[in-house]
Amino acid sequence: MTTELRTRLGAPVVRAPLPVVAPLSSLFAEGGLVRGRTVACSGDAALSAALALSAAATRSGSWLAVVGVPNLGVAAAIEAGVAVERIVLAQPPRASREWITTVAALVEGFDVLVVAPPSSLSQHDARRLQSRILARQSVLVVVDLPAVPSLGSSDVFASDLDVHADTVAWSGIERGGSHITQRTVHVRVGGRRCASPREDTITLPCSTPRLAS
Amino acid sequence: MLDAPTRVVVVQFPHWSSFAAALGRSARSAFEPIVRAVVAHVPLVEVTAPGMLVFATRGPSRYVGGDEPLAALVQSAVGDAVRATLAAARGTVIDHAQVAFGVGVADGRLAAGIASRHALQSGKPLVVPPEASARWLATSPVRALAECVEVIGTVIGAARAGVPGTHDVSSYRDVVSLLERLGLYRFGDVAALSEPDLIARFGAFGRDLSRLSRGLDRHPPTAVSPPPDRVCTLHFDAPVESRDAVVAASESLAAGLVDHLAANGLAMVRLHVVIDSDHGERSERMWYRSEGFTARSVVESVRWQMDAWITHDAPTSGVVSLRLSPEQMVVDAGRQAALWGGVRDGDRHAQRAVRRVADMNGAESVTVPAWRGDRDPARSFEFVRSDAVDLERRAEGDVVDLATGEWRGALPSPAPSLVFDASSNAPEIGVLDARGDAVMVDARHAMSADPSVVRMGEQCYDVVAWAGPWPVEERWWDPRRARRAVRLQLLVRARERAHELSSGSRSIAMVAVLERRIWRLAAWYA
Numbered sequence: 001m002t003t004e005l006r007t008r009l010g011a012p013v014v015r016a017p018l019p020v021v022a023p024l025s026s027l028f029a030e031g032g033l034v035r036g037r038t039v040a041c042s043g044d045a046a047l048s049a050a051l052a053l054s055a056a057a058t059r060s061g062s063w064l065a066v067v068g069v070p071n072l073g074v075a076a077a078i079e080a081g082v083a084v085e086r087i088v089l090a091q092p093p094r095a096s097r098e099w100i101t102t103v104a105a106l107v108e109g110f111d112v113l114v115v116a117p118p119s120s121l122s123q124h125d126a127r128r129l130q131s132r133i134l135a136r137q138s139v140l141v142v143v144d145l146p147a148v149p150s151l152g153s154s155d156v157f158a159s160d161l162d163v164h165a166d167t168v169a170w171s172g173i174e175r176g177g178s179h180i181t182q183r184t185v186h187v188r189v190g191g192r193r194c195a196s197p198r199e200d201t202i203t204l205p206c207s208t209p210r211l212a213s
Numbered sequence: 214m215l216d217a218p219t220r221v222v223v224v225q226f227p228h229w230s231s232f233a234a235a236l237g238r239s240a241r242s243a244f245e246p247i248v249r250a251v252v253a254h255v256p257l258v259e260v261t262a263p264g265m266l267v268f269a270t271r272g273p274s275r276y277v278g279g280d281e282p283l284a285a286l287v288q289s290a291v292g293d294a295v296r297a298t299l300a301a302a303r304g305t306v307i308d309h310a311q312v313a314f315g316v317g318v319a320d321g322r323l324a325a326g327i328a329s330r331h332a333l334q335s336g337k338p339l340v341v342p343p344e345a346s347a348r349w350l351a352t353s354p355v356r357a358l359a360e361c362v363e364v365i366g367t368v369i370g371a372a373r374a375g376v377p378g379t380h381d382v383s384s385y386r387d388v389v390s391l392l393e394r395l396g397l398y399r400f401g402d403v404a405a406l407s408e409p410d411l412i413a414r415f416g417a418f419g420r421d422l423s424r425l426s427r428g429l430d431r432h433p434p435t436a437v438s439p440p441p442d443r444v445c446t447l448h449f450d451a452p453v454e455s456r457d458a459v460v461a462a463s464e465s466l467a468a469g470l471v472d473h474l475a476a477n478g479l480a481m482v483r484l485h486v487v488i489d490s491d492h493g494e495r496s497e498r499m500w501y502r503s504e505g506f507t508a509r510s511v512v513e514s515v516r517w518q519m520d521a522w523i524t525h526d527a528p529t530s531g532v533v534s535l536r537l538s539p540e541q542m543v544v545d546a547g548r549q550a551a552l553w554g555g556v557r558d559g560d561r562h563a564q565r566a567v568r569r570v571a572d573m574n575g576a577e578s579v580t581v582p583a584w585r586g587d588r589d590p591a592r593s594f595e596f597v598r599s600d601a602v603d604l605e606r607r608a609e610g611d612v613v614d615l616a617t618g619e620w621r622g623a624l625p626s627p628a629p630s631l632v633f634d635a636s637s638n639a640p641e642i643g644v645l646d647a648r649g650d651a652v653m654v655d656a657r658h659a660m661s662a663d664p665s666v667v668r669m670g671e672q673c674y675d676v677v678a679w680a681g682p683w684p685v686e687e688r689w690w691d692p693r694r695a696r697r698a699v700r701l702q703l704l705v706r707a708r709e710r711a712h713e714l715s716s717g718s719r720s721i722a723m724v725a726v727l728e729r730r731i732w733r734l735a736a737w738y739a
Binding site for chain 2 (some may be wrong): 167
């Protein structure tokens with residue numbers, strides 16, 4: 001009843017935050033991703049952190065759209081714990097207006113959107129997308145991928161939370177021997193919707209790989 | 214009517230989508246000039262997907278004087294269009310392998326599709342004589358099925374038809390793997406089996422498989438032409454100027470047509486769309502979907518046709534009529550809905566959003582990953598067009614088959630989050646030793662020197678540690694497809710530029726691959 005009333009009044013319906021896997025959840029005051037928010041991921045482990053953040057949600061039935069990441073390593077998503085049967089990859093045209101129209105259409109059906117914005121994206125369009133996210137109560141995760149040319153930065157979005165993930169140590173690899181076995185990442189969660197920044201050092205991938213039945 | 218395969222020409226660009234991506238355009242709009250180059254000579258061309266054209270030789274061959282001249286004409290027309298596209302895109306770096314195409318002529322879509330793959334390698338059109346087509350197909354490997362998905366259409370297997378107990382096949386990968394495990398390597402082997410046996414093993418797809426292997430088309434030609442009441446035309450009261458309005462109007466028309474056919478147990482596989490403007494301009498095109506048109510796919514075809522018409526012919530007035538006429542029908546195998554165990558609201562919403570985006574940008578712009586298995590990190594998953602899979606069923610978790618990390622020679626865990634395919638989009642990099650020479654690997658997989666510097670474009674990185682070299686030797690028994698490469702996992706640190714403040718130089722991990730003496734970036738741990 002209250003839900004219906006809120007909808008009629010045009011106020012967003014407050015729903016429980018989307019779950020986040022264990023070592024990361026303690027970094028969020030609400031214990032998960034609050035719906036309707038925009039999270040900006042930066043640092044050299046930005047994409048891995050974004051995948052880790054969306055993993056638990058996909059396992060509880062939410063759908064994940066990965067937008068504009070042309071060469072996603074699906075194996076990494078699975079290692080992060082993403083339910084691969086609920087992941088969809090979209091490559092919208094790079095022009096700002098068409099990009100935003102496509103992503104706005106995806107927002108209607110997806111709880112979590114991991115997006116790498118094109119360099120052409122205007123601030124105006126970015127803000128319009130954010131209001132759509134708020135109305136639909138999804139979560140927008142913007143990743144910075146400086147390694148891929150023609151992608152822009154997350155600066156055009158007015159992010160609610162900033163997640164900065166930097167690798168502090170790679171274990172296993174030597175000069176000519178073995179291989180990378182583990183990655184230790186320092187994660188810092190701050191931003192304007194965060195009263196006091198929290199930080200922690202975790203290992204990635206932080207959940208055990210799950211094989212679909 | 215005699216049950217004989219139609220003699221067709223197939224023009225195939227296997228890497229079209231990566232080429233369009235390199236141009237920064239949608240696969241469809243980039244393909245339009247190619248379509249138009251062919252349409253200039255052959256009026257009714259079936260466009261099945263960007264990068265793929267099919268048309269019957271019957272009329273055009275007689276006109277130009279035989280299959281050979283027709284194939285040569287198409288080859289040169291398409292070649293010219295490709296060169297024009299490349300000239301217009303001067304400035305972007307394009308790998309010429311991406312625009313390679315093949316023209317194949319044979320009896321039946323599958324044989325022509327395989328012929329076009331052969332033509333791709335030789336660079337000359339391949340015409341299989343009519344009497345030799347069936348024999349030629351019999352000696353072709355069944356693996357070719359997976360390469361001709363666009364020509365022959367996706368698998369509609371037992372899983373989709375809801376037949377319990379039969380062996381579920383949901384993709385050509387399953388079909389090929391099953392056939393090979395049964396010891397059936399060539400189409401001739403499959404053709405020797407009886408149709409009932411194939412149906413028992415493969416469900417609904419068994420019948421199609423039997424027909425395809427015998428060199429026939431998947432659907433027998435219909436004996437009766439569709440009665441006129443199935444042709445539906447929409448007349449607009451006033452000329453409609455907006456593309457979206459026409460497309461929106463086509464939606465109900467298409468739904469009505471598809472429902473009408475379904476009520477009679479039929480589905481259309483070939484559709485002729487005609488759009489007329491107020492000034493008498495006309496756009497007509499033939500569309501083909503071997504799995505049968507749904508209302509969605511009709512709308513998508515109309516949208517594509519409208520886009521092409523507006524951009525290239527610029528009609529001078531609004532649209533006054535839209536006509537959809539089904540040209541070929543098949544008996545609709547139907548789809549059994551699940552009895553219980555439902556689809557959740559979330560799944561339905563996601564599916565709807567995906568369809569909308571597919572309508573806007575083309576179905577190939579929205580994909581879902583499917584495990585394929587390979588040593589190459591970029592190829593261990595393939596990206597399946599969203600319209601080729603049933604997302605709702607997929608969400609139930611019964612279609613996805615994963616056995617990650619079980620592939621010998623694959624990269625060890627943790628997996629890289631960005632992967633680049635060496636054959637299409639992997640950027641070239643430099644892996645140098647302390648003296649500044651490129652590091653090379655000899656036949657015994659020993660490096661010429663320790664890697665010291667990695668150069669990517671302008672940026673230089675100092676190598677901190679490395680693992681490997683790991684040799685990759687694939688298909689060494691087949692000289693045409695053999696691949697010999699070496700992988701190196703590298704830990705590097707960005708070299709500070711003088712004017713930049715220290716950004717706490719962090720280590721970055723990547724994988725480089727050396728193939729034919731060129732180092733490329735294969736993966737990036739972002």
